[in-house]
Amino acid sequence: MPDTAPTILIVAQSGRLTYEAVLFAASLRKAAPNFAGKLVIAEPRPGPNWPGEPGITDEDARDFLTDLGADIRSFETPHFGATYPQGNKIEALSTLEKDEPFIFFDTDTLFIGPIDQIAFNFARPSASMARTATWPDPPLYGPGHTEIWQAIYDRFDVPFEPTLDTSQPEDHWERYLYFNAGWFFASDPHDFRDRMLDVMTSLRDDPMEALASQSLFPWLDQIALPVVITALGGGRPDASLAGLDGEISQHWRALPLFYARASDAELAFLEDLTQPNKIKRILKTYEPFRRMIYQRRGARVRALFDQNDLPAKEQSIRARIKRNRLWMR
Template identity: 50%
Template structure:
């Protein structure tokens, strides 16, 4: 099945990351035949500065790699909550099955022919128990997720992973927003938007004291996916676990973390995609890419860690990279 891909693009970091995403997509998935949509927020009252990708090398490379840069308007979010772009940017998609990826992602294997049931949405399980934060005296996970699903017409019991005990965060449907997919971008946009606005503007009592920045999109995403009949990958979600965030894509977030933690096939695929001169001359203008893709820092970071026995906490990885002078902000 052919499907379209959506990423967010705007000036600065995201423009560079979009170029790397497009380069890895074209190099490592040459048979994929969908449309790559780079959704670009338009300037307006919700963006005090013009957020668009400026005319120049990044924009030119995206076009050369077949990306379509499509504008959209921020009606509800904007500069105060940029993660809202993944909600509002869904309007830039044409009809038909789609997959959204955070722009700091690389594609490392052929997407054509993947067995995905887009009618059963799913999202990334590469997450930690970041939301909600449970107070000693409650309410607990069951109460919070229960009232949120009920507000959206859902049934908490249908979302539970009963392999985990009551009040363990993994028992409850929770995703990272690094990727998600569906068969109808308009329906997904409505469900995602309405869930986010309910949590932000009309929260139930159990949620009033919860921190929503930067977690609002991740709090709303499980409600939308459940509402649309999906679930966890390999369960009710229509894709096997380990395809995205595994064999076919990698959400790196920071270059040092990619080189420290990614499987070998990810590094091989990224290095090959970044090698052509037309790509290199654009990517090397972004300091993290220059240092890790084209200078020795990537290999040095890789040599510090055994990918089969990584530290359990990401903070330990970051701390060691810093001590070795190998950390650089995104």
């Protein structure tokens, strides 16, 4: 058990992320009723980089979240905004106090077990390894993975060699430290934010020659994560964190994928969670949730697959769902 209860941080906006936040918060309280930490829900303010009203506009959803004990706070988006909404998860760290241990989660996460049973070592930050070979995409004649990653670490004076998984062959993507930004944690949100913004804006505004063939978007946050986590003395998650992306939490990303891949117990948890009228009334206003959960489209997705013999590649799962015109997000 952790010595002190950490703060959980998510970002919610108008539309899809509002309803994902409702599901997130409800699952946290159901799966971890004794969790003593704070749940902070950060929403971007309107501003030069984000026109219109980007925050939570559904007042019923807002009331539901605060009734669950969530603390909704707003933040500015001076560095990114609507053109790169993935930057929200970094700029939202300004809503927390300095030296406040935190865990950030994407809103499309479902808790199915008690997160307060995980002993986080906040002095050794880490992030999700539920990722695929999305970046970099080295050209045929180079530079390769090693040259690309080393150039980034060198720019920020962070040791590169210790990050390598030498059990993997040279230039295989898994040899290099690469995270999914679906969850990450550290001891000081302000230090973490400042370091991430330094790396992200530097690469965006002054890309180096080794990155000339690479697209930085939408991967910029995931490119910066390993550099910052290494600089802070962290690295790959150890066995104590196995419940994340496992029996404690699931980063479902799109409900059709969850219905296709979840265990029977995980699916039963979702179905039970979403039946009370108080949450049903809110979730039904979002069409993908209404159709997938309450109009049983998710059951039709599940019937397309043998959960004990799923296609090896997610792309194949997505393609089958789309061929049957059942994809929604």
